[in-house]
Amino acid sequence: MEKKIGKFLKYPKKAQRFGEGGLRIKNINKNPKFTLITVVLNNKKLLEKTIKSVLDQNFKNFEYIIIDGGSKDGTLELIKKYNDKLDYWVSEKDEGIYDAFNKGMELSRGECIGIINSDDTYRPNALKIISNYLETNKNIDFIFGSVQKRWGLLSGYKPWKIFFSWGFYSSHSTGFFIKSTAAEKVGYYNLKYKYHSDYDYFFRLIVKKKLIGMATKKNEITGDFRSGGFSSNLKFIESLKEDFKIRRDNGQNIVLLLFVFLYRYIKNIKKVIN
Numbered sequence: 001m002e003k004k005i006g007k008f009l010k011y012p013k014k015a016q017r018f019g020e021g022g023l024r025i026k027n028i029n030k031n032p033k034f035t036l037i038t039v040v041l042n043n044k045k046l047l048e049k050t051i052k053s054v055l056d057q058n059f060k061n062f063e064y065i066i067i068d069g070g071s072k073d074g075t076l077e078l079i080k081k082y083n084d085k086l087d088y089w090v091s092e093k094d095e096g097i098y099d100a101f102n103k104g105m106e107l108s109r110g111e112c113i114g115i116i117n118s119d120d121t122y123r124p125n126a127l128k129i130i131s132n133y134l135e136t137n138k139n140i141d142f143i144f145g146s147v148q149k150r151w152g153l154l155s156g157y158k159p160w161k162i163f164f165s166w167g168f169y170s171s172h173s174t175g176f177f178i179k180s181t182a183a184e185k186v187g188y189y190n191l192k193y194k195y196h197s198d199y200d201y202f203f204r205l206i207v208k209k210k211l212i213g214m215a216t217k218k219n220e221i222t223g224d225f226r227s228g229g230f231s232s233n234l235k236f237i238e239s240l241k242e243d244f245k246i247r248r249d250n251g252q253n254i255v256l257l258l259f260v261f262l263y264r265y266i267k268n269i270k271k272v273i274n
Contacts, residue, residue, distance in 0.1 A: 004187060005180045006109050015093045018070055021080065022088040030087065034062035034127055034177075035110030039100035040118035041069035044078050046226070047118045051082055053223075054116065059127035063087035065107050067100040098189035098197040105183060112177050119226045120174045126222035130177050133216060141182035141211035145175035145222025154225065157215035159206050163252065173198060174223040175216075182211050195239045196246055203250045 009024055023029075036054050040047050054064050066079055068091035076091050083089075088107055094100050101115060112134060116122060126145060133143055146155035154175070178186075186205050189197040205211055216222065248254075 005105055005184045007106050011090050018091040019076055020090045021083045022086040024088045030063050032061050032063045032110045035108035035113045036062055036064050037104030037115045038118050039067045039097055042071045042073040043118045044074040048078055050118050050121055053121035055085055056124055057127045058124050059131055065104050067103050069094045095191055098191055102188045112179050113183055114177045116174055122223045123221055129220050129222055140214050142178040142213045144215045146216055146218055146220055147175040148221050148224045155218045157213055162206055174225050185209050193242055195242045200246045
């Protein structure tokens with residue numbers, strides 16, 4: 001099987017490139033405990049807060065990679081400002097957010113991978129919390145830390161819920177960390193899914209591969225999730241159709257599949273009408 005995780009130190013040029021940098025360009029390479037990945041496109045306003053939350057971690061054994069999709073709003077200039085503190089960054093056109101996720105994983109050298117979006121932030125002790133769990137629970141493949149959202153706290157891990165709702169079987173992805181050995185088994189995000197490739201990824205992780213996960217204690221908050229961004233701007237009908245397709249492609253029971261589809265349709269009927 002072709003290696004997926006950590007196959008590149010520097011990403012091969014495949015598209016129009018606007019910049020590349022970081023410590024790896026200077027041949028300064030690490031073998032870190034964590035690889036942290038941020039993907040961004042035209043989000044200068046919020047990206048710096050994300051960067052600072054990563055660099056301010058009190059657990060320092062990590063590398064930080066930023067994948068930019070060819071921003072035109074000054075994001076690239078902001079990334080260059082932190083060039084000497086980033087392990088690697090690249091700015092070039094891509095096929096969307098999930099393609100950028102895949103690039104980040106191909107560049108990962110850490111034992112454990114975390115992806116933090118460009119409008120979310122980590123708490124200063126996030127990596128310390130996750131590291132402690134990994135050290136005391138050697139058998140786990142992935143872990144969810146609690147994440148604070150504007151309207152409440154997202155916490156816990158209930159794998160059975162993945163069959164009923166793609167969004168509430170765990171805390172938010174900001175708190176998600178996966179061992180590189182487990183990520184190798186799961187593979188890439190599937191680019192044929194435009195809206196919910198992350199749901200397909202978690203279905204393969206939890207149901208098909210049956211990998212072992214857990215959650216931190218509720219009060220062990222690892223990050224803050226900002227409402228908005230990619231997931232809040234989805235077109236509802238297209239989103240619902242893709243959700244149905246992902247469930248069907250992953251072999252979900254047809255009766256349960258129809259029940260979930262109808263439930264979500266009725267629950268969000270106002271969005272359909274509008």
